[in-house]
Amino acid sequence: MTDRPAPAPGFSTRAIHRPVAPPVTQLPSSVPLYQTSTWRFETLDDFAEVVAFRKPGHVYGRGYGNPTVEAFEAVMADLEGTEAAFAFDSGMAAIHAVVTTLARAGDRIVTSRALYGGTHSLFHEVLPRYGIDVTTVDVSDPEAVADSLAGARLLYVETIDNPLVSVADLAGLAALCAQAGVPSVVDNTFASPYLCAPARLGFDYVVHSATKYIGGHSDLLGGVVCCRSEARGSIRATALEVGGAMQPLEAWLCIRGLATLALRMERHSATGQRVAELLHQSPAVAVAYYPGLPSHPSHAVARRLLNGFGGMLAAELKGGIDAAIRFCDSLEMAWIAASLGGVHTLVAHPASTTHRQVPPADRAAQGLADGLVRISVGLEDPEDVVADFGRALAAAAD
Ligand SMILES: Cc1ncc(COP(=O)(O)O)c(C=O)c1O
Numbered sequence: 001m002t003d004r005p006a007p008a009p010g011f012s013t014r015a016i017h018r019p020v021a022p023p024v025t026q027l028p029s030s031v032p033l034y035q036t037s038t039w040r041f042e043t044l045d046d047f048a049e050v051v052a053f054r055k056p057g058h059v060y061g062r063g064y065g066n067p068t069v070e071a072f073e074a075v076m077a078d079l080e081g082t083e084a085a086f087a088f089d090s091g092m093a094a095i096h097a098v099v100t101t102l103a104r105a106g107d108r109i110v111t112s113r114a115l116y117g118g119t120h121s122l123f124h125e126v127l128p129r130y131g132i133d134v135t136t137v138d139v140s141d142p143e144a145v146a147d148s149l150a151g152a153r154l155l156y157v158e159t160i161d162n163p164l165v166s167v168a169d170l171a172g173l174a175a176l177c178a179q180a181g182v183p184s185v186v187d188n189t190f191a192s193p194y195l196c197a198p199a200r201l202g203f204d205y206v207v208h209s210a211t212k213y214i215g216g217h218s219d220l221l222g223g224v225v226c227c228r229s230e231a232r233g234s235i236r237a238t239a240l241e242v243g244g245a246m247q248p249l250e251a252w253l254c255i256r257g258l259a260t261l262a263l264r265m266e267r268h269s270a271t272g273q274r275v276a277e278l279l280h281q282s283p284a285v286a287v288a289y290y291p292g293l294p295s296h297p298s299h300a301v302a303r304r305l306l307n308g309f310g311g312m313l314a315a316e317l318k319g320g321i322d323a324a325i326r327f328c329d330s331l332e333m334a335w336i337a338a339s340l341g342g343v344h345t346l347v348a349h350p351a352s353t354t355h356r357q358v359p360p361a362d363r364a365a366q367g368l369a370d371g372l373v374r375i376s377v378g379l380e381d382p383e384d385v386v387a388d389f390g391r392a393l394a395a396a397a398d
Pocket of ligand 1: 090091092093116118119158162187189190208209210211221222223339
């Protein structure tokens, strides 16, 4: 018998198995994008050790770790001043994971009155279905907050709230939570870690919709929770079973976005201030909301806590909903669109869009008038942004 060489692998086998990245001897300038859902093991035993977190390694893309995602988590933890971070595929997935990791049936959570509409629905419609009660509190009233915290499972607030851009006194709230032994959670989306790092003020969990300023270009969805290492382990345990972990391409884009976050926030803040002053002085506007305006009730807190006032503002048009419609429809450069925090200037009408889920009575309690327009100031030339809003204000006044 002659020893015949094994037949060469077929076309498909070669196409599938031959691509192996060559080992590298230098570090690249950008974090490599590990666009893979699964990872290989030399032995079954290795797989069993890594999947049980007894040995470092990567297993599968649903939160078991990916180097690109881990690089994003590491830079977020660094910028927010926390031990660790865990990244999600949306801000809502991040918020859901924190709250359901901390609270269970029979628990009660405390939240600020003003919240992003999606968060409001999660808290007031979804969580009660699972036996979690929600108490709403005026977070500018320390006594009311202290009373509401007794027996609560967590406090949830937004650094700069959506859409009236009130700034919570985070240091005071964190102290009240520490006294009561209640975990504190803050949505830092509108501020970004450049304007505020709430963990440095005592908050336990800092969540973001990375979709907004962190990504910064309206081309991805993402979320992240920054917290202590032990807490990250518990949140990851939720995400492994529920789903919603961030994927590598989004992490790669977020890392790239963070590189210019400081520059972008400076420009958002500078143009935001100019637009806010324009709105404040306009006869077509009943109230202009921007933490950088001395007329805003949170101005003093904002000056103390924020490293700039950001790119989010709101204006209540004197002519109510009709004027709001004329204002938005007259914009030539700014777009009418969902989301915020990107390079384009965007406007939205909270009562009919971002906060449509909030019942009218709750909207009124939050001060969300039907004539309110929310503005996310982009990175276009400031003169063009101001000119566009000037034209729209004239149309709204007609
Ligand atoms: C303040 C705030 N938090 C959370 C979210 C939810 O984020 P995502 O859309 O990434 O799920 C949003 C979305 O607009 C938001 O504005």
